[in-house]
Amino acid sequence: MFACIHGRSVSKSTADSGARGLTLVELAFTFSPLVEETSAETVVLDVAGQSLLFGEMSSRTKDESNVMSNIANTIVRRASHLHLTVNVAVAANADAAIHAARAFKGITIIAASDELLHLGALSIKHLDYSLAAIDEKRAEEFHETFALWGVRTFDDLAKLPLPGVAERLGQEGVRLQKLAQGKSDRRLNLVRPPVGFEQSLELEHPVIELEPLSFVLSRLLNQLCANLNEYSLATNELRLRLVTERCLEYRLQSGISAAYEKGPTEVGILNTCDLLHERTITLPVPMRDAKTLLRLVLFDIEAHPPVAPIIKVAISAEPVQPRASQTGLFIPLAPEPEKLEITLARLAKLVGPENVGSPELLDTHRPDAFRVIKFRLNQRSGRNARIASRLALNADERQRDCAAGGPAMPTFSVMGFRIFRPPWAADVQTIRGQPTRISARADSSRKVRGQIVCTAGPWRASGDWWRADIWARDEWDVVVVDPASTEHEVLCRIYRDLSSEQWFVEGIYD
Numbered sequence: 001m002f003a004c005i006h007g008r009s010v011s012k013s014t015a016d017s018g019a020r021g022l023t024l025v026e027l028a029f030t031f032s033p034l035v036e037e038t039s040a041e042t043v044v045l046d047v048a049g050q051s052l053l054f055g056e057m058s059s060r061t062k063d064e065s066n067v068m069s070n071i072a073n074t075i076v077r078r079a080s081h082l083h084l085t086v087n088v089a090v091a092a093n094a095d096a097a098i099h100a101a102r103a104f105k106g107i108t109i110i111a112a113s114d115e116l117l118h119l120g121a122l123s124i125k126h127l128d129y130s131l132a133a134i135d136e137k138r139a140e141e142f143h144e145t146f147a148l149w150g151v152r153t154f155d156d157l158a159k160l161p162l163p164g165v166a167e168r169l170g171q172e173g174v175r176l177q178k179l180a181q182g183k184s185d186r187r188l189n190l191v192r193p194p195v196g197f198e199q200s201l202e203l204e205h206p207v208i209e210l211e212p213l214s215f216v217l218s219r220l221l222n223q224l225c226a227n228l229n230e231y232s233l234a235t236n237e238l239r240l241r242l243v244t245e246r247c248l249e250y251r252l253q254s255g256i257s258a259a260y261e262k263g264p265t266e267v268g269i270l271n272t273c274d275l276l277h278e279r280t281i282t283l284p285v286p287m288r289d290a291k292t293l294l295r296l297v298l299f300d301i302e303a304h305p306p307v308a309p310i311i312k313v314a315i316s317a318e319p320v321q322p323r324a325s326q327t328g329l330f331i332p333l334a335p336e337p338e339k340l341e342i343t344l345a346r347l348a349k350l351v352g353p354e355n356v357g358s359p360e361l362l363d364t365h366r367p368d369a370f371r372v373i374k375f376r377l378n379q380r381s382g383r384n385a386r387i388a389s390r391l392a393l394n395a396d397e398r399q400r401d402c403a404a405g406g407p408a409m410p411t412f413s414v415m416g417f418r419i420f421r422p423p424w425a426a427d428v429q430t431i432r433g434q435p436t437r438i439s440a441r442a443d444s445s446r447k448v449r450g451q452i453v454c455t456a457g458p459w460r461a462s463g464d465w466w467r468a469d470i471w472a473r474d475e476w477d478v479v480v481v482d483p484a485s486t487e488h489e490v491l492c493r494i495y496r497d498l499s500s501e502q503w504f505v506e507g508i509y510d
Contacts, residue, residue: 001064003031003071004044004097007079007086024086025191027079031071036094036188038131042102044094046188047071065111072107091115095131096182099154102126115182120155124180127154131184132175142169142176154180197235198316199224206245206309210298213310218294220315225290228319234286235317240297242277244308277306282374284341285323292342299345303353365463366471367506368419416510417493423504424448426494435494438480440505448492448505450482462498472498475506 005024024043028035034046054070068090079086089100091110096119100108103122110118124146129139151157157180165173178184199220207213228234281300287293297315348356357372426440426448434455441447455478462472475495481488492508 001046001048001068001090001092002044002094002097003047003075003088003090004038004042004094004101005075005079005086005088006042006098006101007084008041024084027075027082027084030078031075034188035191037191038098038128042098044098044188046094047090065109068109068111069107072109076107091182093182093184094186094188095128095179095184098128098131099126099182102128110182116155116158116180119180119182120153120158122154124151124153124157127157127176127180129176131186132172132179134172134176138172142173145169197224197227197319198314200241200312200314202312203310206311208309210301213301213313214294214298216313217297217315218290220313221290221293221297224315224317225288225293228288228317231319232322233319234288234322236283236286236320237318238281238283238293238297239316239318240279240281240300241314241316242306242310243312243314244277244306244310277310279304284374286320287341288322295342296345299342299349303349365461367461367473368421417507418510419507420505423495423506426503426505428494428496428503435476435478435503438478438494438503438505448480448482448490448508450480450490452478453481453489454479458496470499474498477509 005028007024024041025035025037028043028045032045032047032050036044038044050071051064051067054067054074072088072090075088076086087101087105087108089097089104089108089110091097091100091108092112093110093115096110096115099119099122100110103119103126108118124143129136129142134142146157151160157177160177162174162177165177169176175184201216201220203216207216279300281296283296344356354372357374359370360373362369362371420442424440424442426438428435428439429437435452437451439447439449441449455476457476458474459476460472460474462470464470473495475493477491477493480490480492482490490508493506494503495506496503
């Protein structure tokens with residue numbers, strides 16, 4: 001059973017009479033997921049199996065004509081609410097419904113095997129050749145042939161002998177005759193439902209606990225990830241929007257009755273008040289795993305909970321191409337980015353998001369100036385790892401050459417610097433401005449104390465004189481000898497803060 005809707009869609013930019021812009025395809029999708037857009041003003045939908053929704057519940061026997069009539073009346077009633085004037089035809093054959101909706105005003109109900117009874121009197125000019133897969137040029141030839149034969153109506157074409165039609169017009173003529181008889185057999189050219197990268201749900205009761213909210217979020221994210229997976233896409237950004245009861249009270253206090261007098265447009269403005277709880281979750285790599293996204297969203301809600309019970313939830317995703325990566329034989333395995341992101345979210349919940357990330361040096365001469373930024377996947381990390389693996393292989397080959405008597409590899413002296421955060425406060429004795437003895441302690445087990453036997457410096461550095469936290473200091477690299485320590489000599493860096501005249505140990509060299 002098929003229903004055809006013929007009319008003109010309301011333009012999206014039309015704002016008169018306060019109607020929301022709606023196309024015929026969107027109207028058809030409210031009744032069935034199987035919709036064909038035959039033309040700009042005609043859509044046909046498969047409504048088979050909807051007798052339970054539109055049949056007479058009082059009678060046990062399902063009267064098909066009553067079901068068809070109820071479906072047509074419901075479509076016309078919903079279209080009138082949207083300020084759409086349409087013709088609706090319901091028939092057992094899709095093409096018969098299309099011809100009837102285009103030719104007859106209002107509602108047309110065509111029972112099975114009664115197609116020619118309704119369509120027989122129609123002019124042959126109403127025959128849609130495209131439904132029989134015939135192009136315009138070929139259709140003009142058929143139209144001239146029918147005029148020469150004296151075929152004026154659907155009934156005239158339907159009553160021609162089938163062998164003669166097949167002999168003179170071929171299979172195209174046979175398809176046209178079945179089209180006129182209302183007995184064509186074809187599949188609908190279905191329109192794909194609109195891609196939904198946004199899911200929303202209004203709750204029957206306000207939610208104040210995380211556990212029931214997680215079930216709602218899981219449902220929305222599962223559908224969202226299914227849509228992404230269907231189109232072979234992923235997302236690198238989730239936008240969460242929670243509407244709370246406080247927002248509803250705000251609308252009531254703002255005079256919602258007065259807004260209704262102004263029209264639905266003003267009501268829509270009030271519905272988007274500033275009290276919405278909105279969060280944006282940026283992902284380091286494109287993802288589409290619903291379980292991973294759910295845990296990240298829950299962690300974010302725990303860290304930034306809404307201030308009132310939730311009455312509506314909406315989640316939208318920014319569609320991007322999925323991550324494509326290929327590892328090498330000599331690249332060590334790394335944790336999956338999804339698992340790493342969940343671990344980072346847990347750490348951010350414990351210590352704060354400002355304390356989780358990757359350190360980045362600031363463009364300044366201030367010592368130890370850095371900031372913590374969110375981890376980002378380096379797109380060239382795979383290439384860098386392959387280069388590193390090749391260098392390692394080359395080094396191994398050179399080591400084997402050395403062992404076999406080849407040229408010796410040069411040796412390098414590498415020294416590391418272990419910085420103290422915060423620096424250790426120190427007591428330093430000086431002679432003629434040069435440090436000669438130091439005593440600094442962080443705790444009972446870590447200390448730097450003894451005589452300074454060798455110095456290098458000072459190196460004076462200063463900056464940010466225009467700011468309140470101006471910095472200026474003199475730095476030395478010194479060798480400290482402490483006979484009582486297990487480490488007889490310690491090479492460390494010390495500095496004097498020129499603004500406070502205090503001495504500090506910045507770190508030691510390993």
